[in-house]
Amino acid sequence: MAELVRVETGGTHPAGVATIRLDRPPMNALNTELQEQLRAAADDVSRDRAVRAIVLYGGEKVFAAGADVKEFAGQSHEDMLRDAGRLSSALSALAAVPKPVIAAVTGYALGGGCELALTADFRVSADNAKWGQPEILLGIIPGAGGTQRLPRLIGPAKAKDLIYTGRFVDADEALAIGLVDAVVPAAEVYPTALAMAAKFATGPALALAAAKAAVDGGLDGDLGNGLRLESHLFASLFATEDRAVGMRSFIEHGPGKAVFG
Numbered sequence: 001m002a003e004l005v006r007v008e009t010g011g012t013h014p015a016g017v018a019t020i021r022l023d024r025p026p027m028n029a030l031n032t033e034l035q036e037q038l039r040a041a042a043d044d045v046s047r048d049r050a051v052r053a054i055v056l057y058g059g060e061k062v063f064a065a066g067a068d069v070k071e072f073a074g075q076s077h078e079d080m081l082r083d084a085g086r087l088s089s090a091l092s093a094l095a096a097v098p099k100p101v102i103a104a105v106t107g108y109a110l111g112g113g114c115e116l117a118l119t120a121d122f123r124v125s126a127d128n129a130k131w132g133q134p135e136i137l138l139g140i141i142p143g144a145g146g147t148q149r150l151p152r153l154i155g156p157a158k159a160k161d162l163i164y165t166g167r168f169v170d171a172d173e174a175l176a177i178g179l180v181d182a183v184v185p186a187a188e189v190y191p192t193a194l195a196m197a198a199k200f201a202t203g204p205a206l207a208l209a210a211a212k213a214a215v216d217g218g219l220d221g222d223l224g225n226g227l228r229l230e231s232h233l234f235a236s237l238f239a240t241e242d243r244a245v246g247m248r249s250f251i252e253h254g255p256g257k258a259v260f261g
């Protein structure tokens with residue numbers, strides 16, 4: 001079986017940082033095998049306590065040009081009735097990784113590729129990258145969370161613009177509409193994402209996991225439910241060693257000096 005997805009740690013990686021690297025030239029088209037390997041990689045980095053932050057990366061040329069249209073073209077309505085939920089739940093597994101995830105995007109993030117990047121907490125884009133949800137040009141709609149995560153990130157009007165038209169947006173527009181968080185020269189995308197991940201990797205792991213759960217979990221409910229979720233998670237952290245370390249450090253050394261295990 002070809003290795004289409006690799007989890008990379010150690011070597012030149014900053015401590016506590018893992019890279020989930022897609023490797024299916026020429027466009028990292030997301031076929032079924034890659035999707036399953038990506039799900040396995042998400043499980044691996046979730047379980048590995050040595051991994052504190054993750055970079056999602058497709059390589060120097062492209063992030064992902066979407067689902068494998070050549071594989072898709074051969075699938076029937078019945079196939080998709082069976083598989084559509086699998087695709088969406090697979091990406092939700094990635095979105096639920098209880099650690100900071102940064103998508104490092106070069107070349108293209110289109111269709112399922114954009115949806116994959118939307119599962120991350122942050123997106124670093126190459127200045128020459130193109131983003132979009134061109135499914136409408138194929139007579140379909142985004143089917144791996146794009147109609148749900150995109151409006152939550154950039155608002156319904158801009159999300160409808162991208163989904164209704166299928167147009168590509170360049171990095172500058174993606175930054176302006178809030179789709180991406182940083183735009184850098186292509187050669188700096190991966191180092192920038194690694195540096196962001198390295199900072200998170202030194203933070204309090206349980207508090208970072210709680211922060212992600214509170215923000216993401218609160219998005220789906222009303223304010224009351226979100227506040228109750230926040231209160232529960234806030235209180236739970238008072239039982240952690242990180243909380244003791246953080247507050248003791250503040251008292252003894254002042255703000256921002258804590259070193260978390």
Ligand SMILES: CCCCCCCCCCCCC[C@H](O)CC(=O)SCCNC(=O)CCNC(=O)[C@H](O)C(C)(C)COP(=O)(O)OP(=O)(O)OC[C@H]1O[C@@H](n2cnc3c(N)ncnc32)[C@H](O)[C@@H]1OP(=O)(O)O
Nearest residue numbers: 029035038039065066067068069090094111112142143144
């Ligand atoms: C935790 C577990 C996670 C599990 C992962 C699950 C992920 C979800 C995956 C399924 C998602 C389904 C729902 C999704 O919303 C549906 C889609 O994504 S539909 C596809 C959307 N994408 C597109 O429409 C883009 C299509 N491609 C292009 O527009 C262009 O190729 C390009 C990207 C703009 C590049 O153009 P060029 O530079 O001119 O290059 P070429 O066009 O010549 O392409 C080179 C080569 O690559 C092949 N290719 C490109 N894109 C795809 C693709 N999406 N699928 C298959 N193959 C693709 C192209 O055919 C060429 O091949 P060659 O001719 O050289 O053999």
